[in-house]
Amino acid sequence: MSLSANRLEIGQVHEEVVVEDLRRTQLVQYSGASGDYNPLHSDEVFATRVAGYPTVFAHGMLTMGLTGKMLTNWVGDGRLTSFGVRFVGQVWPGDTLTARATVGAIRDEGGVKQVDLVVETVNQDGRVVMTGAASARIDP
Amino acid sequence: MAVDRFPVEAGHILMFARSIGDANPIYSDAEYARTTEVGHVIAPPTFVQASAQFDPDWPLRPKIGEPWFGSGKDPTGARSNPTRGGGGGGAGAGLHAEQHFEYHRHLKPGDVLRGVTKEGRRWEKEGRRGGKLQFMELITEFYDQDDQLVITARSVGVRTEKLPDQA
Numbered sequence: 001m002s003l004s005a006n007r008l009e010i011g012q013v014h015e016e017v018v019v020e021d022l023r024r025t026q027l028v029q030y031s032g033a034s035g036d037y038n039p040l041h042s043d044e045v046f047a048t049r050v051a052g053y054p055t056v057f058a059h060g061m062l063t064m065g066l067t068g069k070m071l072t073n074w075v076g077d078g079r080l081t082s083f084g085v086r087f088v089g090q091v092w093p094g095d096t097l098t099a100r101a102t103v104g105a106i107r108d109e110g111g112v113k114q115v116d117l118v119v120e121t122v123n124q125d126g127r128v129v130m131t132g133a134a135s136a137r138i139d140p
Numbered sequence: 141m142a143v144d145r146f147p148v149e150a151g152h153i154l155m156f157a158r159s160i161g162d163a164n165p166i167y168s169d170a171e172y173a174r175t176t177e178v179g180h181v182i183a184p185p186t187f188v189q190a191s192a193q194f195d196p197d198w199p200l201r202p203k204i205g206e207p208w209f210g211s212g213k214d215p216t217g218a219r220s221n222p223t224r225g226g227g228g229g230g231a232g233a234g235l236h237a238e239q240h241f242e243y244h245r246h247l248k249p250g251d252v253l254r255g256v257t258k259e260g261r262r263w264e265k266e267g268r269r270g271g272k273l274q275f276m277e278l279i280t281e282f283y284d285q286d287d288q289l290v291i292t293a294r295s296v297g298v299r300t301e302k303l304p305d306q307a
Contacts, residue, residue, distance in 0.1 A: 002177070019161060029155075032159070033155045033190060034189055034190045034192065035192035035198065036192060037200050037210075043211055045214065046210050049215055050209075050211070062160065064239055065184060065185075066161065068160070068184060068185040069161065069184070072162075072184070077164070077177070077178050078166075078177065080185050080246075081242070081243055082242045082243065083243075084238070084294070085238065087237060087239075
């Protein structure tokens with residue numbers, strides 16, 4: 001699956017719910033796979049009593065990974081040329097995240113079509129938790 | 141992170157894809173992957189971050205015989221190691237503010253990467269509740285077994301200066 005420049009429009013939006021009711025077990029899964037074992041993400045005693053947070057919270061990189069799934073589902077596998085984000089709000093157990101990509105530009109780079117996307121991920125209250133940008137190679 | 145040898149393995153890619161809830165068979169099914177444009181299994185776009193598993197000095201992994209700042213029955217009082225900008229960190233240490241990847245090609249099982257990290261910019265900003273926010277950028281270039289640049293990663297970590305009433 002891939003996108004085609006002549007079927008894309010500036011301002012076009014693609015969005016997906018990338019996680020529903022985020023479970024603490026998924027944070028443990030992500031710690032194990034990524035190697036980021038920061039106790040803030042899995043250790044309730046540490047997160048609340050030592051670090052002073054209401055509970056454990058998700059790795060920023062988990063939110064980026066979940067959002068990347070929306071991008072690759074849309075632009076196709078192996079098509080991303082860049083993906084960058086800013087983490088702007090915390091993601092908590094129980095959150096439902098929607099990741100959204102908006103077409104910002106379609107351009108020609110050395111004869112290859114590229115799409116530039118504006119990326120945003122919001123929680124169930126509509127609060128933005130991550131913003132970013134991505135580019136992908138697309139078909140003519 | 142300085143990683144001399146990051147072997148990209150099929151099982152690791154599968155576990156990473158599961159952890160981000162991505163059932164796309166391009167990450168696990170070699171037979172399916174052969175039928176696609178890419179032609180082989182690849183890794184999800186944020187997978188290279190798991191190179192931390194192969195960084196001998198990565199501070200956010202418990203190490204045999206060394207104190208670990210996570211709790212047992214109760215908090216241990218152990219301090220987190222000072223983190224190196226790229227994210228994570230315990231109480232009072234750094235948090236991950238930004239992450240950027242440039243893909244020169246996508247990773248596949250069998251790749252063996254080497255990460256070369258250098259410091260980027262440093263800057264400061266006033267925090268919303270007072271106290272300075274100190275930002276630090278780290279740039280890691282990942283080279284493959286043929287010394288080709290495959291991914292450029294740029295991370296920004298932020299530390300907050302402790303306010304007097306938090307000291």
